[in-house]
Amino acid sequence: MRFVYHLPLSPYCRKVRLVLAEKRLPFELRVEKVWERHDDYLDLNPAGTVPTLLEDNGLAVPDSGVICEYLDEAYPDISLMGQTLGERVEIRRLTAWFDGKFADEVTRNLNGEKYLKRMAGRGQPDAGALRAGYANLRGHLEYIGWLAETRKWLAGSTISLADFAAAAHLSVLDFTGDVDWKISPSAREWYARMKSRPSFRPLLADRVPGMIPPEHYADLDF
Amino acid sequence: MRFVYHLPLSPYCRKVRLVLAEKRLPFELRVEKVWERHDDYLDLNPAGTVPTLLEDNGLAVPDSGVICEYLDEAYPDISLMGQTLGERVEIRRLTAWFDGKFADEVTRNLNGEKYLKRMAGRGQPDAGALRAGYANLRGHLEYIGWLAETRKWLAGSTISLADFAAAAHLSVLDFTGDVDWKISPSAREWYARMKSRPSFRPLLADRVPGMIPPEHYADLDF
Numbered sequence: 001m002r003f004v005y006h007l008p009l010s011p012y013c014r015k016v017r018l019v020l021a022e023k024r025l026p027f028e029l030r031v032e033k034v035w036e037r038h039d040d041y042l043d044l045n046p047a048g049t050v051p052t053l054l055e056d057n058g059l060a061v062p063d064s065g066v067i068c069e070y071l072d073e074a075y076p077d078i079s080l081m082g083q084t085l086g087e088r089v090e091i092r093r094l095t096a097w098f099d100g101k102f103a104d105e106v107t108r109n110l111n112g113e114k115y116l117k118r119m120a121g122r123g124q125p126d127a128g129a130l131r132a133g134y135a136n137l138r139g140h141l142e143y144i145g146w147l148a149e150t151r152k153w154l155a156g157s158t159i160s161l162a163d164f165a166a167a168a169h170l171s172v173l174d175f176t177g178d179v180d181w182k183i184s185p186s187a188r189e190w191y192a193r194m195k196s197r198p199s200f201r202p203l204l205a206d207r208v209p210g211m212i213p214p215e216h217y218a219d220l221d222f
Numbered sequence: 223m224r225f226v227y228h229l230p231l232s233p234y235c236r237k238v239r240l241v242l243a244e245k246r247l248p249f250e251l252r253v254e255k256v257w258e259r260h261d262d263y264l265d266l267n268p269a270g271t272v273p274t275l276l277e278d279n280g281l282a283v284p285d286s287g288v289i290c291e292y293l294d295e296a297y298p299d300i301s302l303m304g305q306t307l308g309e310r311v312e313i314r315r316l317t318a319w320f321d322g323k324f325a326d327e328v329t330r331n332l333n334g335e336k337y338l339k340r341m342a343g344r345g346q347p348d349a350g351a352l353r354a355g356y357a358n359l360r361g362h363l364e365y366i367g368w369l370a371e372t373r374k375w376l377a378g379s380t381i382s383l384a385d386f387a388a389a390a391h392l393s394v395l396d397f398t399g400d401v402d403w404k405i406s407p408s409a410r411e412w413y414a415r416m417k418s419r420p421s422f423r424p425l426l427a428d429r430v431p432g433m434i435p436p437e438h439y440a441d442l443d444f
Contacts, residue, residue: 047323059308063322066314069291074307085296086281092288100285101269 109133331355
């Protein structure tokens with residue numbers, strides 16, 4: 001069996017879960033409390049982060065970026081990385097945008113402060129970080145909306161890793177009620193299309209002790 | 223002509239310069255002062271970061287990770303990404319280690335505080351950040367030394383992107399005299415091998431206004 005070591009509200013883990021499901025690759029989830037730094041887990045992934053993919057043949061693949069490149073090469077039948085060099089550049093550019101810039105400017109300030117800090121017992125959210133996160137999210141939602149208006153999917157004419165990276169970040173923010181979808185109707189329409197995919201269903205069923213998502217979180221017609 | 227928009231002491235730009243030189247792909251450098259946020263440059267790379275690769279055919283490739291994947295696909299003759307799936311996972315894992323974990327724990331605390339802050343006119347280095355950077359560098363040098371002792375190159379039997387990512391970070395730290403090579407003779411021996419490669423020579427000739435590298439910086443027998 002294939003395993004994914006994960007945390008339910010990690011956007012990087014969610015991206016990998018989405019990609020595996022889109023590629024029709026079965027897997028089992030194992031929650032890894034990375035702040036407890038288990039030796040067995042550090043053997044699989046010395047960086048001690050989630051996700052890590054553990055293949056049936058024993059190959060451990062750490063880091064969501066490394067996992068997605070690996071899956072594209074190992075299971076190329078259903079590709080989420082584009083065909084031409086130019087398409088692949090644009091898909092990887094936007095994936096890096098969401099997993100780098102969006103993550104630093106938004107996810108770390110909101111999800112990081114509200115969820116990860118609490119999980120790791122590192123105190124209360126910082127008000128300045130929350131303010132910066134909400135302000136930055138507005139600009140990012142407008143950019144997603146602009147992409148969704150000018151293209152069929154975020155990186156071009158076919159759905160790609162860029163869509164799943166973006167949707168994974170937004171899904172954890174939506175879980176904590178942090179996304180004001182009124183900012184961009186186009187972003188909202190794109191996210192509704194993402195949410196309605198079968199690969200998304202397990203994410204919408206995720207529950208975390210002590211946190212209740214808003215009613216619209218799992219609603220496909222929000 | 224192929225252009226690389228860069229800053230001389232950016233480890234990400236240095237990694238791309240090394241990879242291009244190893245792959246025998248000619249290019250010209252253009253300094254991009256990213257903090258000035260030029261509109262022309264933001265058209266090439268909306269994230270406003272360096273490096274960006276601009277190909278002769280007009281294709282703009284932003285982000286050092288995206289550039290290295292692109293170069294591996296566009297110019298596969300000299301590969302720095304390994305052959306088997308397992309090799310490629312290990313090379314990408316270590317590249318992500320240096321460009322993610324090492325960068326956060328060391329480069330940002332030292333190079334970021336001493337050089338980037340000054341360039342962008344954002345004040346003096348933070349003493350706590352410098353202390354954390356030096357302490358973290360010790361552990362990372364020991365890890366590099368351990369890899370160099372147990373393998374021919376950091377990710378396995380052939381030189382790879384992982385070596386160039388690591389050497390790029392260490393080279394900017396060495397420029398500011400921040401690496402205590404006595405911590406790990408094995409890391410030092412590996413870095414001497416990296417420095418002696420023809421691809422490294424242009425990096426050793428880099429000069430930055432107002433900063434003088436230590437004598438051993440460009441010395442192959444340091």
